[in-house]
Amino acid sequence: MSITIGNHLPMPSSRSRPAAKKSPPAETADDRKKPLDLSALQQTPGFMIRILQLLNFEAFFRHFQSLELSPVEYSILMTVRDNEAVTQSELAAVLKMRLPNLVKILSVMEEAGIIKRRRSARDKRAVELSLSAAGQKRADEARRLGEAFNEHTLAPLSKPERAAFLQMLTRLAEAYRRELSRSEGA
Numbered sequence: 001m002s003i004t005i006g007n008h009l010p011m012p013s014s015r016s017r018p019a020a021k022k023s024p025p026a027e028t029a030d031d032r033k034k035p036l037d038l039s040a041l042q043q044t045p046g047f048m049i050r051i052l053q054l055l056n057f058e059a060f061f062r063h064f065q066s067l068e069l070s071p072v073e074y075s076i077l078m079t080v081r082d083n084e085a086v087t088q089s090e091l092a093a094v095l096k097m098r099l100p101n102l103v104k105i106l107s108v109m110e111e112a113g114i115i116k117r118r119r120s121a122r123d124k125r126a127v128e129l130s131l132s133a134a135g136q137k138r139a140d141e142a143r144r145l146g147e148a149f150n151e152h153t154l155a156p157l158s159k160p161e162r163a164a165f166l167q168m169l170t171r172l173a174e175a176y177r178r179e180l181s182r183s184e185g186a
Helices: 045-063 071-082 088-095 099-111 133-154 159-185
Strands: 115-119 127-131
Touching: 045 071, 045 133, 071 088, 071 099, 071 127, 071 133, 088 099, 088 127, 099 115, 127 133
Parallel strands: none
Antiparallel strands: 115 127
């Protein structure tokens, strides 16, 4: 058996079976004449929330490019700024992160001089977080960018729709938290 490469002479092959036929190149979204029908998925809250999250994260990275800030770092900055002596464990629970993953991010932020960590006076096992002066400055810059980003994110909605949308998201998140805590306690 032999394999032909381009217009060159056949090369000997060590294969004992014929080579698989090459399939045509995969069709890309640009090749399609009509868009996919997603009407069923668009009635699925989880799908729509996930798509919105992905689109929002893409926009977030572009908007916060000057600070080189990720959504989780933004969340850390805002939470530590607004909650004196928040512990790593409390922060991990609120952000729905595993503690070791959060600790890695906090270590980088601490090395950069943004976050300070210290043993808790109320619980010696806990580690409390606070912002350094540089961290406070970064949080202020992030807040300013965040306000503009949130305004842009909600721009397609009217003022009353924005408030209602955020209230509905909060209500759904709280309902899921209650449901999960009941099932964990059972």
